[in-house]
Amino acid sequence: MGIGKCFTMALSSILSSKMRSFLTMLGIIIGIMAVIVLVSLMNGLTGQVTDTFQEMGTTSINVMVMDRSATRELEPDEAFEFVDENKDYISNVSPTVSTSAELKASGYDDTITASSATGVAETYAEMKQLNVTQGRFIQYIDVDREQRVCVIGTYEAQELFGGNAVGEQIKINGQLFKVVGVLEETEDSTSGSADDVVYIPYTTAAKMNGTSTISSYLFTAVDEDSVTTATALLEDLLLRKIGDEDYYTVTDMLSMIDSMTEMLDLMETILVAIAGISLLVGGIGIMNIMLVSVTERTREIGIRKSLGARQIHIMSQFVIEAGVISCIGGVIGIILGIIFSAIGGSLLDINAAPSVGAIAISFTISAGIGVAFGFLPAKKAAKLNPIDALRYD
Amino acid sequence: MPPLVEMKDIYKIYHMGDTEIHALDGISLTIEKGEFVAIVGQSGSGKSTCMNIIGCLDVPTRGTYRLNGKDISKYSDDELAMVRNKMLGFIFQQYNLLPKLTVEENVALPLLYGGYSDREQKIRAHAALKKVGLDSKAKNLPTQLSGGQQQRVSIARALAGDPSVILADEPTGALDSRTGREVMTFLRNLHKEGNTIVLITHDNSIAAQAKRIVRITDGRIVYDGPAEGDKIVAMQDRAGEDEA
Numbered sequence: 001m002g003i004g005k006c007f008t009m010a011l012s013s014i015l016s017s018k019m020r021s022f023l024t025m026l027g028i029i030i031g032i033m034a035v036i037v038l039v040s041l042m043n044g045l046t047g048q049v050t051d052t053f054q055e056m057g058t059t060s061i062n063v064m065v066m067d068r069s070a071t072r073e074l075e076p077d078e079a080f081e082f083v084d085e086n087k088d089y090i091s092n093v094s095p096t097v098s099t100s101a102e103l104k105a106s107g108y109d110d111t112i113t114a115s116s117a118t119g120v121a122e123t124y125a126e127m128k129q130l131n132v133t134q135g136r137f138i139q140y141i142d143v144d145r146e147q148r149v150c151v152i153g154t155y156e157a158q159e160l161f162g163g164n165a166v167g168e169q170i171k172i173n174g175q176l177f178k179v180v181g182v183l184e185e186t187e188d189s190t191s192g193s194a195d196d197v198v199y200i201p202y203t204t205a206a207k208m209n210g211t212s213t214i215s216s217y218l219f220t221a222v223d224e225d226s227v228t229t230a231t232a233l234l235e236d237l238l239l240r241k242i243g244d245e246d247y248y249t250v251t252d253m254l255s256m257i258d259s260m261t262e263m264l265d266l267m268e269t270i271l272v273a274i275a276g277i278s279l280l281v282g283g284i285g286i287m288n289i290m291l292v293s294v295t296e297r298t299r300e301i302g303i304r305k306s307l308g309a310r311q312i313h314i315m316s317q318f319v320i321e322a323g324v325i326s327c328i329g330g331v332i333g334i335i336l337g338i339i340f341s342a343i344g345g346s347l348l349d350i351n352a353a354p355s356v357g358a359i360a361i362s363f364t365i366s367a368g369i370g371v372a373f374g375f376l377p378a379k380k381a382a383k384l385n386p387i388d389a390l391r392y393d
Numbered sequence: 394m395p396p397l398v399e400m401k402d403i404y405k406i407y408h409m410g411d412t413e414i415h416a417l418d419g420i421s422l423t424i425e426k427g428e429f430v431a432i433v434g435q436s437g438s439g440k441s442t443c444m445n446i447i448g449c450l451d452v453p454t455r456g457t458y459r460l461n462g463k464d465i466s467k468y469s470d471d472e473l474a475m476v477r478n479k480m481l482g483f484i485f486q487q488y489n490l491l492p493k494l495t496v497e498e499n500v501a502l503p504l505l506y507g508g509y510s511d512r513e514q515k516i517r518a519h520a521a522l523k524k525v526g527l528d529s530k531a532k533n534l535p536t537q538l539s540g541g542q543q544q545r546v547s548i549a550r551a552l553a554g555d556p557s558v559i560l561a562d563e564p565t566g567a568l569d570s571r572t573g574r575e576v577m578t579f580l581r582n583l584h585k586e587g588n589t590i591v592l593i594t595h596d597n598s599i600a601a602q603a604k605r606i607v608r609i610t611d612g613r614i615v616y617d618g619p620a621e622g623d624k625i626v627a628m629q630d631r632a633g634e635d636e637a
């Protein structure tokens with residue numbers, strides 16, 4: 001008996017009770033859909049997060065010193081010197097001093113609150129690959145003399161000066177700063193974006209904060225392969241300088257991306273496992289309906305066996321029927337999954353297209369569930385004694 | 394050449410709680426190729442049980458049964474299915490057609506399980522349907538046919554695989570006497586063409602149309618011989634002729 005015949009038989013049997021077949025599929029439809037949507041959204045999210053981190057530079061290493069008593073510290077000169085000594089692994093460093101800032105354009109009434117003004121060294125532009133389109137970046141002399149100069153992003157330039165900002169005066173927390181440069185637009189010049197930034201010399205920033213110690217540095221490794229060595233070198237330096245591991249942290253971006261991805265992967269696994277439970281429930285639903293169907297069709301089975309159907313014929317009839325039901329459910333689930341992934345992706349503004357692999361696996365799983373859960377009822381049908389089956393009504 | 398059907402000391406015992414029911418109580422029966430045998434007896438005497446064993450649908454509790462010389466008592470479920478498929482054709486009282494398949498597909502079922510190609514199935518099914526005069530109804534569903542027509546379809550199905558024995562368990566039981574006679578005419582014609590037919594009935598006038606009568610009472614054969622020799626059948630037969 002040909003496989004094609006089995007499929008037409010299964011299809012006509014499924015079509016003869018559409019409502020029931022649909023309800024049977026529902027578990028599979030929902031399960032597959034949930035798996036597809038979750039996998040797509042989580043992949044999109046992971047991609048988004050990795051991209052964001054990568055933009056910050058994969059060779060970046062942040063050093064934070066948290067000894068507030070400032071008895072032990074890492075001085076900027078020591079940091080620069082350390083870079084010089086370890087040129088093979090570490091390419092650059094810049095102190096980073098954050099201040100919360102209220103900005104006011106001098107001579108204008110507009111006030112905006114930037115998230116922060118960051119104190120940096122002249123090396124920072126190269127490290128972060130910042131391009132200055134108007135004017136210049138902060139220079140060594142600005143740092144050395146604690147000049148009140150700043151470089152601003154396009155958001156500030158547009159909000160405060162309507163574009164042309166170089167040479168204008170800006171009030172940061174009440175003190176007048178001269179705008180010496182405007183950075184290239186990288187996003188869309190909105191508040192909170194990468195274009196909403198203000199850079200000032202770190203010496204000036206430290207003075208504004210009322211401290212003389214620098215507690216945060218940004219280092220860059222020569223390349224991604226050197227990150228581990230560079231991190232180890234820095235750990236070593238800090239242990240020597242500070243003495244207590246609890247008072248500083250060294251975080252490199254690469255391992256942060258790694259642990260972030262790891263966490264998201266774990267979350268995805270958990271979510272998919274939960275969605276998988278509905279697939280299991282769907283499978284049990286199929287088994288249940290197939291058992292009912294075997295009972296209902298006992299007489300049919302008896303007739304077929306009396307005419308010479310072997311166990312394999314009866315088995316394959318029911319297994320294929322279960323497989324076809326759950327494959328149809330799987331296909332519907334995949335289609336719905338793609339649709340809902342697209343909707344969810346556009347709502348969350350992430351790229352959430354399901355991968356071909358995820359679709360292929362889902363389809364295989366749904367076919368597998370049908371066959372696995374159809375097996376027991378099919379076995380039961382095949383083993384029926386023809387004479388008992390014929391008498392049944 | 395061995396006889397087609399050879400039953401020796403066949404017992405079929407059912408257990409109902411503590412009591413044993415001897416549905417067949419030591420039956421020995423031999424049927425040669427080309428015979429037309431009617432098994433008669435009271436309701437509950439064991440006719441169907443006997444036929445189910447001949448038809449390899451059931452196995453005896455004790456005794457040996459040889460079909461075409463082969464002892465089938467050790468056969469597996471699948472081997473029995475193949476024997477049924479190749480050697481036996483069934484006609485049931487309730488027709489037992491599959492309601493969702495067309496007449497043609499129903500007739501082709503034994504051929505499907507016999508491994509015939511699609512084309513061969515079609516050709517043979519049509520030939521069988523033509524024989525019972527229903528080739529025009531090939532695409533109909535069984536429910537669209539009258540009882541008599543349905544029984545003819547089931548005869549076509551029994552014939553389709555060209556079996557060695559055709560077994561009919563009360564084939565006229567669900568039909569009125571006119572269509573019943575029609576079906577009997579078919580069976581008689583099949584016998585004339587050389588087919589071996591075993592027929593169960595409790596209608597003596599129908600039994601009288603067979604060449605040989607096997608009468609079963611309480612699971613035992615009490616008469617086995619020509620129709621004229623069986624008192625009850627002979628009497629009925631004469632009465633039937635008077636009527637006609």
Ligand SMILES: Nc1ncnc2c1ncn2[C@@H]1O[C@H](COP(=O)(O)OP(=O)(O)OP(=O)(O)O)[C@@H](O)[C@H]1O
Pocket residue numbers: 407408409414415416434435436437438439440441442443595
């Ligand atoms: N599966 C079974 N379990 C228990 N007893 C059974 C079973 N099948 C048949 N019997 C018993 O065996 C005996 C013979 O039954 P069988 O069906 O062969 O009778 P029959 O001659 O065909 O009767 P009828 O003319 O009514 O069809 C009956 O007493 C019946 O009750």
Ligand SMILES: [Mg+2]
Pocket residue numbers: 440441442562
């Ligand atoms: Mg009976």
